[in-house]
Amino acid sequence: MFTISNGIILKGQNLTPVRENIVVDEGRIIEIGKDSKEGKIIDVDGAIVCPSFINGHIHIGDSIIKDEGYGLSLSEMVRPPDGVKHVALANASDEELISAMRQSMMEMIESGTTHFIDYREGGIKGVKLLKKAATGLPIKPIILGRDDSFYGDDPDLGKVKKAIQKLLKVADGIAPSGFGEITSEVAKLIVDECNKKNKISSIHVAESESNQIESLNKSKSTEIEKGVKAGFSQLVHLTNPKGIDLDEVSKSKQNVVVCPRANATLNVGVAPLNKMIKLNIKPLLGSDNVMLNSPNMLRELEFTLKVMSVYYRQYINPADLLKMATTNINYYDINDIVQKSLIKEGDFAEFIVFNSFSKNPYLNICNRLETKNILYTINKKFNI
Template identity: 30%
Template sequence: MQTAAHYVVTGRALLGEDLREEDVTITVSEGIISSIEPSSRPAERWIVPAFFNAHTHLGDTVAMDLPARGSLADLVKPPNGLKHRILAATPRTELVRGMRASIIAMLATGTTGFADFREGGADGVAALREAAAGLDCRPIILGREGGEEVSDGAGISSVHDVANAEETVTNARAAGKLVAFHAGEKNPDDVDDALAFEPDLLVHCTHATDAQLRRIVDMDIPIAVCPRSNWLLGVTASAAHPPIARILELGGRFYFGTDNVMFVQPDLPREMAFSATIFRAPPEEILRAAISGARMAGRSGYLEVGQKAHFLVINPAKSNLSFSKDIRSTIVKRLDSSSICQTVLTMQ
């Protein structure tokens, strides 16, 4: 991990939001990309934007792969779903240790930022901040049950699961904070009610109708899709859900999230590879979805002059990646931690 004060690296980079391939030298000064200059040197490294995980529940780490059966509501619906009972019974020290371990796992696979729906009120928010302390990663924390007041915003379950959604949103807006809703995970019934609050982010929209998707796109609301979680939890078995292809057809925006660590490892390279196989979206769209969630943290996420440095340096010679004929496709389908030789990021 390289915290960016001054740093210079040469290689084949994926530049800008169009992720165009160019051989360049990138200079970082005081944590900001100060120049990107053409290079004639042979490119021995790849330089790519770091990833941003747009939806996690890291507290669930303490219930990882617990043998459990039941409906989605039985497992994760607040306030009495299985995960909530486990969280309530877990000592704080163990909860913090689990979340910290998952943050370290994300950093190892190229994720330098994430947005977490944090259970447990203000104490839950404080526990996640403690878990992230000293690590090269600042979480966007979307609190619940009073945690909204001391975090970056409100991470609301389905609008049908909470009694005070209007008050929660009003307070968050008054404080200039983010508002995010789960919606459309198992059916479309809660999507319209969530849209009535004009959220900054919708999570899942697995079964949003075409009319709802059009509204979402018209309102320019990004969707954090969680394909592996949706498939594992049985809310989809189709390449049409989540509707990645339709979102792209309509000109909408989607980010990738990995959802509950209880069920799915918070590993965006795995999320990209799975999605490339099932949904067959163009590699550049899949890669953008793993990067663009950085907008939630107030940055573009891309390699551009003037942007904060958040990028990966990859050594393709450490594996068979050096035979790649399309870097974007190879990163989406084949990248793992073994090929990442440096993570460069700005922490301020």
């Protein structure tokens, strides 16, 4: 049992700043209050206590090719099966993949991340490799698998269904690349089978303008319209919405993830976060491909804070931004699988203690902090 004493706590779903103490016992927060004190007392002297980070979207497998292919187009980099990343993954040994993924997880842990949602290539073997890489580390991967049988204009739907069912025995959900690579029938199978097992179905949508145009030319529907209609529980990117796309997402209450640094690296635009927030969409923030960016959420937060004001000439509320890396996951059904905690009594202890450099706790984290400014990362399994 221990007490984090004298900190500025970003408490509950809304990250409300309060100067209180947190008592932790056997991995759970048992009491929060000004006078709460039990066990070992750790006086943090006004430091900021924030929920640990969740990286809402990452491809950790391409950790093996950091910064390769810089300047290539989206399709050249990541479109299966011939993109730079897919060729590299096909040629890498199991040992190389495990070592690179483990290194990236260590970087996430060191920068305050305790959960990440991964798009896992390589079928069942790929899922098992990531689980092996994560063994013994204080971080929880939420693994969304895929299979090569999903792709093509005329896939064998019986084979696809069997592949989905086998994947769902070992993975937390299914995540094909995008609608440019799968048919509507495959999309329906993925969503239906995931719903039966209460698991996550996820897909990239509207990452680039060209993807949206291609979708409209082929089917008279945007990729976002397709994602909403198919019922995927998680839509990733939404960088280039059209017309009423975002209104439809708001009505559907699907989980949304945005990846500003990756979008900037690939020169495809910036997701309209302020518009999403006005529509009561609660996005998550993700770092996307490790080959493009480090999986450090502090870097993602600072970049997003500033690119929004440059690109849209409108500031984003730093409290809303910080929620995208911490508490927004609690708005969605997929948190039954993710199991990410808030700072509240009864929840697992999953929080970070940061040095404080400014009076605004949200800007302190989003604008000023680096990994070296983390005093403690508290995790329900590993404590301090």
